Amino acid sequence: APLPLKMAPQGKEETSATRLPPSPDRLLTWTEIRSHDKKDDQWLVIDGQVYDVTQWSKRHPGGAKILRHYAGQDASEAWLSFHNDKKLVRKYMKPLCVGKTEDQGSQEEDQIKKDFRELRETVENMGLFKPSYTFFSVHLAHIVLLDVMAYLIISHYGAGWVPVLFAGFVLSISQTQAGWLQHDFGHLSVFKTKWMDNLAHHVVIGFLKGASSGWWRNQHYQHHAKPNVISKDPDIRVERVFVVGNVMPVEVAKKYKKSAPYNWQHLYYMLLTVGLVPIYYHIMIYRFMFTRQKWHELFLAVVFPAIFIAAFYPHVGMTKTFVMYFVMRAIESKWFTWATQMSHIPMEIERDKELSWVPMQMQATCNVEKGHFNDWFTGHLNFQIEHHLFPTMPRHNLYKTTPLVKSLCKKHGLDYKLKTLGEAFGDILRSLKKSGEIWEETYSQIWLED
Numbered sequence: 001a002p003l004p005l006k007m008a009p010q011g012k013e014e015t016s017a018t019r020l021p022p023s024p025d026r027l028l029t030w031t032e033i034r035s036h037d038k039k040d041d042q043w044l045v046i047d048g049q050v051y052d053v054t055q056w057s058k059r060h061p062g063g064a065k066i067l068r069h070y071a072g073q074d075a076s077e078a079w080l081s082f083h084n085d086k087k088l089v090r091k092y093m094k095p096l097c098v099g100k101t102e103d104q105g106s107q108e109e110d111q112i113k114k115d116f117r118e119l120r121e122t123v124e125n126m127g128l129f130k131p132s133y134t135f136f137s138v139h140l141a142h143i144v145l146l147d148v149m150a151y152l153i154i155s156h157y158g159a160g161w162v163p164v165l166f167a168g169f170v171l172s173i174s175q176t177q178a179g180w181l182q183h184d185f186g187h188l189s190v191f192k193t194k195w196m197d198n199l200a201h202h203v204v205i206g207f208l209k210g211a212s213s214g215w216w217r218n219q220h221y222q223h224h225a226k227p228n229v230i231s232k233d234p235d236i237r238v239e240r241v242f243v244v245g246n247v248m249p250v251e252v253a254k255k256y257k258k259s260a261p262y263n264w265q266h267l268y269y270m271l272l273t274v275g276l277v278p279i280y281y282h283i284m285i286y287r288f289m290f291t292r293q294k295w296h297e298l299f300l301a302v303v304f305p306a307i308f309i310a311a312f313y314p315h316v317g318m319t320k321t322f323v324m325y326f327v328m329r330a331i332e333s334k335w336f337t338w339a340t341q342m343s344h345i346p347m348e349i350e351r352d353k354e355l356s357w358v359p360m361q362m363q364a365t366c367n368v369e370k371g372h373f374n375d376w377f378t379g380h381l382n383f384q385i386e387h388h389l390f391p392t393m394p395r396h397n398l399y400k401t402t403p404l405v406k407s408l409c410k411k412h413g414l415d416y417k418l419k420t421l422g423e424a425f426g427d428i429l430r431s432l433k434k435s436g437e438i439w440e441e442t443y444s445q446i447w448l449e450d
């Protein structure tokens with residue numbers, strides 16, 4: 001006699017993990033695909049093929065959350081932009097295919113997607129994804145020279161406050177520039193093979209900076225996948241201290257009666273950004289490494305402060321060694337937050353509208369004028385638009401794609417924002433002030449008029 005079918009428990013919805021997978025040739029509707037958008041039930045679409053990534057997401061090298069952000073959506077352009085070795089990746093994807101679907105986009109959206117793929121093919125043929133090893137070698141060398149300079153300042157001039165503070169300033173330059181370098185390795189934009197970029201990333205972010213490669217990837221890849229999207233971009237999960245954009249201030253005002261004085265946030269931003277790296281990032285990074293049991297990363301992260309103490313303690317003592325460390329981190333924190341957020345905070349920030357790749361990146365990013373100082377100061381993140389469109393492109397080639405990107409934007413009526421460095425910095429404070437005023441107005445209407 002045939003065995004009875006095992007029924008799902010009453011009252012519980014069946015998940016993709018308990019269903020038999022459909023045939024890869026089965027045509028699936030977008031209504032069905034969009035229903036698989038939960039943590040324990042994730043389907044996504046890549047080039048018309050539907051993939052059940054529910055179980056596999058835990059092993060995804062870029063982290064599980066980045067796949068969750070695209071659950072029930074078309075991830076074709078994100079997949080295209082993040083992966084260099086697409087043939088290898090498709091081998092892992094093949095067993096996950098559960099069907100196919102017809103294109104969901106409008107004719108205009110389909111044309112933008114088509115034009116972006118042609119643009120990417122053009123820049124690939126131009127060789128703009130090929131790195132300059134000379135560029136990255138010189139960049140690494142100038143970081144090492146800055147570290148040596150700081151040590152020589154202390155060893156030669158002694159333990160006075162002037163050399164201690166000046167050495168801390170020099171080290172802050174080194175640390176910020178090392179931050180830009182680890183960013184290059186983290187985006188797999190330096191070497192031809194992924195394992196070499198990953199190894200270099202572990203060494204630079206761990207040994208040279210005392211941070212975690214896994215933590216950075218987990219945070220940063222989500223940011224690139226859904227920039228300025230509330231609840232999906234970790235860079236704007238700041239509502240305990242700041243509200244950004246036009247949507248978040250209203251939501252926070254309606255939800256919380258007790259909250260930060262956001263109407264003053266444009267002022268305390270200048271103070272709190274000093275402590276972002278030396279306090280908040282240290283807590284989050286070490287928490288990540290312990291909870292995820294990233295012991296190899298923890299070892300590299302601990303080596304950095306150990307070397308720092310061994311190098312400077314014999315010359316200046318523990319108190320001034322700590323002062324040097326804090327000065328270094330405080331300046332780095334200020335530099336990092338202003339250089340990265342000038343391209344995002346003043347832009348549109350809202351809930352996920354499932355925009356295609358190019359419109360989504362264009363509304364969330366802006367550029368700062370090219371120049372030798374701007375390029376060096378921002379680690380070429382003054383080309384945020386191009387970097388977000390082509391996240392694995394070596395940064396020294398980003399400016400070469402600008403004319404092509406501008407042409408694409410002009411064709412489709414997309415705004416290509418370009419600012420001076422001073423204007424971009426000012427827009428951070430102006431946008432925070434505006435968001436604070438929106439919060440204050442909404443808060444007053446809801447809570448103070450009762």
